[in-house]
Amino acid sequence: MGKVRITEYLEIDCDTEKWCCNRCGYELYDARGNYKKGCLVYENPLEQVHPPLAPDADFNFTPNKEFCRLIEFYCPGCGIQIENEYLPPGHPITHEIELDIDALKARQADQRPADKRSG
Amino acid sequence: MSKTSYGRDYEVVQRLRPEPVTDREQLAQGAVQDIDFDIFKHKMHMIALEGKETTMKLGASTAMRFGDVAFGIFTAQGDLAVCATGIYHHAVLGQIPLKYIVKHWADEASVGVREGDSFFYNDPFYGGVHNADMGLAIPVFHGDELICFVGAAVHTGEAGGTEPGGVITSARSKYDEGMLIPPIKIGENFRLKEDLLTMLGAMTRDERTMILDIKARLAAVRIAQRRIQEVVADKGVDFFIGALRKTLTVTGEAARKKIAELNDGVFRQPRFLDSLGTAPGLTKINLTVVKKGERVLLDFSNSSPMAMDRPINTYFQGLIGLTMVYFCGWLFHDLPANNGLLEAVDWKFPDNSLVNAKGDVSTSLAPLTQICFTQGMFLCGARMTYSHDPSRAVAAWFSGFAIPNFGGLNQKGEPIADLTPEINATGCGARYDQDGVDAAGAFFATMSDCSDIETTEEDRPFVYTFRNLFNNSYGHGKFRGGAGVGFGLMVHDTPMLVLGAMGGGTRFPTTLGLFGGNAVPPTFVQYVHNSNLNELMSEADSRLPNNLTAVYEAENPEQGDRHFNETNMTVRPFANGDTYYLGVGGGGGYGDAIEREPAAVIRDLRRGLVSHWAARNIYHVAYDGESLRLDSPATEALRMEVREERKKRGKPYDEFVEEWEQLSPPAELLTYYGSYPDPEAGLSDS
Numbered sequence: 001m002g003k004v005r006i007t008e009y010l011e012i013d014c015d016t017e018k019w020c021c022n023r024c025g026y027e028l029y030d031a032r033g034n035y036k037k038g039c040l041v042y043e044n045p046l047e048q049v050h051p052p053l054a055p056d057a058d059f060n061f062t063p064n065k066e067f068c069r070l071i072e073f074y075c076p077g078c079g080i081q082i083e084n085e086y087l088p089p090g091h092p093i094t095h096e097i098e099l100d101i102d103a104l105k106a107r108q109a110d111q112r113p114a115d116k117r118s119g
Numbered sequence: 120m121s122k123t124s125y126g127r128d129y130e131v132v133q134r135l136r137p138e139p140v141t142d143r144e145q146l147a148q149g150a151v152q153d154i155d156f157d158i159f160k161h162k163m164h165m166i167a168l169e170g171k172e173t174t175m176k177l178g179a180s181t182a183m184r185f186g187d188v189a190f191g192i193f194t195a196q197g198d199l200a201v202c203a204t205g206i207y208h209h210a211v212l213g214q215i216p217l218k219y220i221v222k223h224w225a226d227e228a229s230v231g232v233r234e235g236d237s238f239f240y241n242d243p244f245y246g247g248v249h250n251a252d253m254g255l256a257i258p259v260f261h262g263d264e265l266i267c268f269v270g271a272a273v274h275t276g277e278a279g280g281t282e283p284g285g286v287i288t289s290a291r292s293k294y295d296e297g298m299l300i301p302p303i304k305i306g307e308n309f310r311l312k313e314d315l316l317t318m319l320g321a322m323t324r325d326e327r328t329m330i331l332d333i334k335a336r337l338a339a340v341r342i343a344q345r346r347i348q349e350v351v352a353d354k355g356v357d358f359f360i361g362a363l364r365k366t367l368t369v370t371g372e373a374a375r376k377k378i379a380e381l382n383d384g385v386f387r388q389p390r391f392l393d394s395l396g397t398a399p400g401l402t403k404i405n406l407t408v409v410k411k412g413e414r415v416l417l418d419f420s421n422s423s424p425m426a427m428d429r430p431i432n433t434y435f436q437g438l439i440g441l442t443m444v445y446f447c448g449w450l451f452h453d454l455p456a457n458n459g460l461l462e463a464v465d466w467k468f469p470d471n472s473l474v475n476a477k478g479d480v481s482t483s484l485a486p487l488t489q490i491c492f493t494q495g496m497f498l499c500g501a502r503m504t505y506s507h508d509p510s511r512a513v514a515a516w517f518s519g520f521a522i523p524n525f526g527g528l529n530q531k532g533e534p535i536a537d538l539t540p541e542i543n544a545t546g547c548g549a550r551y552d553q554d555g556v557d558a559a560g561a562f563f564a565t566m567s568d569c570s571d572i573e574t575t576e577e578d579r580p581f582v583y584t585f586r587n588l589f590n591n592s593y594g595h596g597k598f599r600g601g602a603g604v605g606f607g608l609m610v611h612d613t614p615m616l617v618l619g620a621m622g623g624g625t626r627f628p629t630t631l632g633l634f635g636g637n638a639v640p641p642t643f644v645q646y647v648h649n650s651n652l653n654e655l656m657s658e659a660d661s662r663l664p665n666n667l668t669a670v671y672e673a674e675n676p677e678q679g680d681r682h683f684n685e686t687n688m689t690v691r692p693f694a695n696g697d698t699y700y701l702g703v704g705g706g707g708g709y710g711d712a713i714e715r716e717p718a719a720v721i722r723d724l725r726r727g728l729v730s731h732w733a734a735r736n737i738y739h740v741a742y743d744g745e746s747l748r749l750d751s752p753a754t755e756a757l758r759m760e761v762r763e764e765r766k767k768r769g770k771p772y773d774e775f776v777e778e779w780e781q782l783s784p785p786a787e788l789l790t791y792y793g794s795y796p797d798p799e800a801g802l803s804d805s
Contacts, residue, residue, distance in 0.1 A: 005505070007501075007502060008512075008597075008709070009710075036772060037773075041770055041772055041776075042768050042769045042775075049637055050628075050640045051732060059641075059683035061591055063626060067391075067626040067627040069782075072765075073635075076766065080635075080711050081712075081765070083635050084632065084636075084637070087391075089783055089784055090784075090796065092780070093779075094389060097502050098387075099384035100411075
């Protein structure tokens with residue numbers, strides 16, 4: 001059945017039932033689970049992405065780290081940033097895409113190969 | 120009152136989907152031929168569009184003049200069948216007051232629904248958003264038969280209450296909000312009742328705008344009424360009733376078919392609001408989208424509890440209205456915009472929740488909570504649709520408002536109370552194949568406009584010191600969000616003015632990126648009392664800041680008592696010469712910034728739309744700082760270094776989570792959150 005593109009950086013290999021990186025093909029995790037569990041994870045300090053531009057300590061265009069942190073998820077194969085999350089400190093990481101893999105495979109099996117979105 | 124008590128009607132607000140088809144409608148829609156139906160749809164849309172344009176041209180308030188207008192044609196049962204608007208939530212929610220009118224007033228001897236009547240409403244319990252949004256609708260008859268309603272719902276910038284401008288950041292209950300009027304009859308026999316107009320005028324700070332807006336809505340719906348009656352005269356009443364109903368029927372069928380094309384699954388996006396109105400604090404809107412077969416379920420379980428003395432609550436119907444903004448504009452962009460779309464949607468709202476307000480709690484800042492949610496809808500929608508059609512996957516437009524609200528007297532001595540229009544100049548979210556549009560509009564009012572500065576200055580006591588694109592207003596990414604607008608105001612020639620702001624995202628970004636794109640940076644207010652800016656302007660000082668970045672640079676010569684505030688700012692007195700600075704955000708970024716085409720970064724540098732800091736530290740582009748000549752090999756090498764560095768610094772998931780889950784926000788920020796991290800944890804099911 002091959003691979004099905006799911007997001008900009010993710011695809012699912014319907015034959016192996018694995019999440020894969022679209023850029024390098026790295027097998028990330030079980031397609032029935034959270035792909036983030038197969039990523040490298042890093043908390044990037046907020047000022048590395050949103051630098052302070054104003055002199056005030058509380059109002060300067062950088063999110064407040066007591067409210068918010070930035071977590072980045074990288075492909076272990078090629079280092080692309082597959083996704084990020086802005087979360088309050090310690091808030092569980094979101095399982096944001098939980099596809100019905102059996103329905104996905106059935107849909108793929110019903111489609112002509114030329115119709116499949118992949119790569 | 121034959122069918123209800125004098126309290127709120129919790130039954131009628133549930134009826135957001137189309138009413139059951141009547142025998143009359145069923146018979147009539149079966150006889151409508153396809154070609155006639157296509158012509159009818161176009162004709163009705165043109166009628167609605169004329170209504171929208173008329174409302175805008177005749178209105179007085181900022182929002183009405185610049186396009187925050189919803190104009191709809193509704194069935195005789197009150198369902199929205201046709202609308203012309205970019206502000207879909209008002210159109211969809213506009214059906215609740217009509218269903219209320221049909222239910223309570225049609226057979227009530229002291230009220231009734233007759234030819235020539237007009238009805239007014241602004242209670243957000245029925246309109247769904249907040250009380251500054253006001254609607255007017257009329258019944259349309261053919262002989263003695265009610266055949267449809269026509270309505271116009273628009274934000275009038277002042278609704279009384281303890282603060283001007285229709286947004287009460289300090290409200291502690293609904294009684295602080297001002298006018299809360301369920302559907303009432305304000306006109307009979309084609310005449311507005313002057314006693315009721317006088318009452319409505321007396322309940323607000325700017326009676327002239329209030330009454331002009333009412334009359335603008337009425338004029339527009341009366342024109343549409345005439346056009347509809349021409350259609351009925353031409354095609355017959357049976358055709359009209361059948362075709363109007365058929366519009367809903369085919370929309371519902373098409374919506375279910377479109378949903379069925381998407382992958383089945385569960386899509387989640389928790390959203391966090393960082394403001395309680397007048398104080399910082401975290402609350403959670405927990406969105407889970409379950410797509411199965413031809414239906415979508417929106418589940419808000421585990422959201423924060425009702426904020427009993429804060430204005431950030433929302434009625435559930437408001438969130439469904441905002442869902443329709445995403446559905447009409449993006450997911451079902453090629454289907455008619457009407458509540459037939461909701462035939463494919465189910466929803467689940469927990470009781471006593473921030474997103475399911477009840478009782479006397481305030482909902483004055485509900486629009487902020489609602490767009491905070493809608494941004495989650497964009498993200499879940501993108502994950503749901505990309506596999507089928509990546510062009511539907513778009514990062515969210517700015518979702519934090521950042522609106523100045525004001526009240527007082529203008530330079531002509533006239534009372535004013537309203538908002539400024541820059542909310543209609545936010546940036547569009549980045550897309551899978553291109554950047555977001557700069558200063559595109561507002562996602563909930565895509566056909567709106569931010570007005571010429573000169574027009575706003577004409578009857579507001581402000582001089583704009585600048586208003587232009589702000590290069591720190593959008594999310595970075597492979598494709599960047601469209602830039603928002605920064606602006607400076609100087610107060611002048613007023614004997615009395617209070618000024619505040621409404622919005623969120625000063626501490627936690629309101630607008631996230633998509634697929635690795637970055638969020639929109641925070642917004643906040645800076646204001647300067649006793650500013651020397653007027654003096655510097657009179658001296659034509661060339662160092663004066665001409666964009667929001669320059670306001671914060673060391674070279675800025677402005678002196679005075681400088682203050683900062685979160686984007687929700689309770690109004691406070693401003694004197695002539697005081698200045699005020701704010702920016703409306705841009706769109707979220709899409710994809711990893713190190714995949715951005717380097718030439719696009721250089722192009723943005725030339726236009727001042729990206730900072731040198733971001734070009735080097737976010738996009739990792741190598742170039743000559745003076746000529747801006749791109750060094751492609753060096754850029755490639757830099758980006759390879761970034762990838763390798765990420766692989767070194769990233770931790771395996773379990774190892775990261777073990778440390779991460781030891782963290783928590785300070786307890787004082789969680790007063791209104793509920794149990795952390797799951798707000799409903801520990802609550803019994805009873």
